[in-house]
Amino acid sequence: MSTAKKEYKRVTVKSLIEMKQNGEKISMLTAYDYSMAKIVDAANVDVILVGDSASNVMAGHETTLPITLDQMIYHATSVIRAVNRALVVVDIPFGSYQSDPKEALRSAIRIMKESGAHAIKIEGGIEIKESAKRILQAGIPVMGHLGLTPQSIYKFGTYTVRAKEETEAEKLKEDAKLLEKLGCFGIVLEKIPAKLAQEVAESVSIPVIGIGAGNGVDGQVLVVHDLLGMTHEFNPRFLRRYMNLYEEMGNAISQYVTDVKTKDFPNEEEQY
Numbered sequence: 001m002s003t004a005k006k007e008y009k010r011v012t013v014k015s016l017i018e019m020k021q022n023g024e025k026i027s028m029l030t031a032y033d034y035s036m037a038k039i040v041d042a043a044n045v046d047v048i049l050v051g052d053s054a055s056n057v058m059a060g061h062e063t064t065l066p067i068t069l070d071q072m073i074y075h076a077t078s079v080i081r082a083v084n085r086a087l088v089v090v091d092i093p094f095g096s097y098q099s100d101p102k103e104a105l106r107s108a109i110r111i112m113k114e115s116g117a118h119a120i121k122i123e124g125g126i127e128i129k130e131s132a133k134r135i136l137q138a139g140i141p142v143m144g145h146l147g148l149t150p151q152s153i154y155k156f157g158t159y160t161v162r163a164k165e166e167t168e169a170e171k172l173k174e175d176a177k178l179l180e181k182l183g184c185f186g187i188v189l190e191k192i193p194a195k196l197a198q199e200v201a202e203s204v205s206i207p208v209i210g211i212g213a214g215n216g217v218d219g220q221v222l223v224v225h226d227l228l229g230m231t232h233e234f235n236p237r238f239l240r241r242y243m244n245l246y247e248e249m250g251n252a253i254s255q256y257v258t259d260v261k262t263k264d265f266p267n268e269e270e271q272y
């Protein structure tokens with residue numbers, strides 16, 4: 001397959017659909033702050049996800065449930081200031097959309113208006129149909145999220161692979177078709193069998209981005225802190241670490257401590 005690709009100065013939801021049509025894989029990574037988003041954007045990542053995984057990665061919570069809408073807007077605002085090229089998608093957090101579609105719309109509007117984000121992501125299929133519809137009617141691009149949906153962790157009980165059984169796999173396929181029909185511009189599939197993910201990707205015209213969903217989908221997403229090895233206790237099979245920043249940063253900081261203690265830092269050149 002050819003690797004020549006069209007240049008996108010600014011990635012839009014339309015560009016992503018075009019990439020799928022052209023067989024170009026889509027790259028997506030999380031970022032939650034200005035400095036990281038600058039690096040991720042400059043590296044030509046197509047989509048930056050301000051994920052509610054910020055709840056785990058940035059705030060140290062065990063789940064994604066505690067993060068608030070205000071906190072998501074804060075993270076998204078910082079990311080937006082850094083980005084020139086990528087499409088910025090923001091997770092609509094737990095508790096800000098489940099009550100009713102009007103609440104969902106209000107939350108989505110706040111994200112778009114206050115942060116300047118380009119799209120929102122929402123977890124669920126048939127359960128969020130009316131909310132997704134309302135948000136889409138307001139002209140806000142919506143990305144779906146199926147499979148392992150971390151906001152429902154207490155319903156699932158574990159973070160293991162989803163949709164291995166027929167009934168759940170069938171529901172997932174129907175949910176994907178529903179999200180496409182509603183007008184979503186893409187779907188994230190998290191931690192499901194690769195064969196099922198490929199089947200879903202081939203059955204819809206919108207891009208399907210996988211995390212732990214194999215290589216037969218239209219793109220991949222990872223949490224940037226995992227990719228860089230800043231987190232070291234999380235070791236799922238799907239994760240490829242490109243660096244071991246946990247160790248490298250630790251070593252650098254230890255060296256700094258030594259240099260201060262031994263009065264090596266600052267030296268003659270490092271002072272006024």
Ligand code: KIV
Nearest residue numbers: 030051052053188221
């Ligand atoms: O919040 C997040 O980082 C996500 C990705 C894992 C897809 O939803």
